[in-house]
Amino acid sequence: MSIPTSTAGGSPQPSIRPGNGEPVPIIASYPPWQGLQLHSLAVAVEFRCGPCGLRHESAMVATSPGTLVCPSCYARLSLAAAPVPAQRSAVRW
Numbered sequence: 254m255s256i257p258t259s260t261a262g263g264s265p266q267p268s269i270r271p272g273n274g275e276p277v278p279i280i281a282s283y284p285p286w287q288g289l290q291l292h293s294l295a296v297a298v299e300f301r302c303g304p305c306g307l308r309h310e311s312a313m314v315a316t317s318p319g320t321l322v323c324p325s326c327y328a329r330l331s332l333a334a335a336p337v338p339a340q341r342s343a344v345r346w
């Protein structure tokens with residue numbers, strides 16, 4: 254384990270703490286979507302998904318305020334959300 258010596262940004266390394274486990278470093282975080290944010294973790298973690306209540310072991314986990322969400326539920330919830338048009342044409346042709 255190594256501790257980054259340069260913390261010029263002032264922000265600590267992002268991590269996620271699944272259930273009763275130790276904090277796991279987050280490698281990458283994807284843009285939030287419908288209150289959900291998908292994270293890629295350094296190692297697979299075991300956690301209980303809030304929406305479906307099942308236990309999962311995955312290196313991909315989404316977070317929602319106060320709970321963890323498995324990739325399956327993340328996809329389901331993302332698809333269930335009404336798609337927002339990427340571009341709204343402000344110009345009328």
Ligand SMILES: [Zn+2]
Nearest residue numbers: 302305323326
């Ligand atoms: Zn789930």
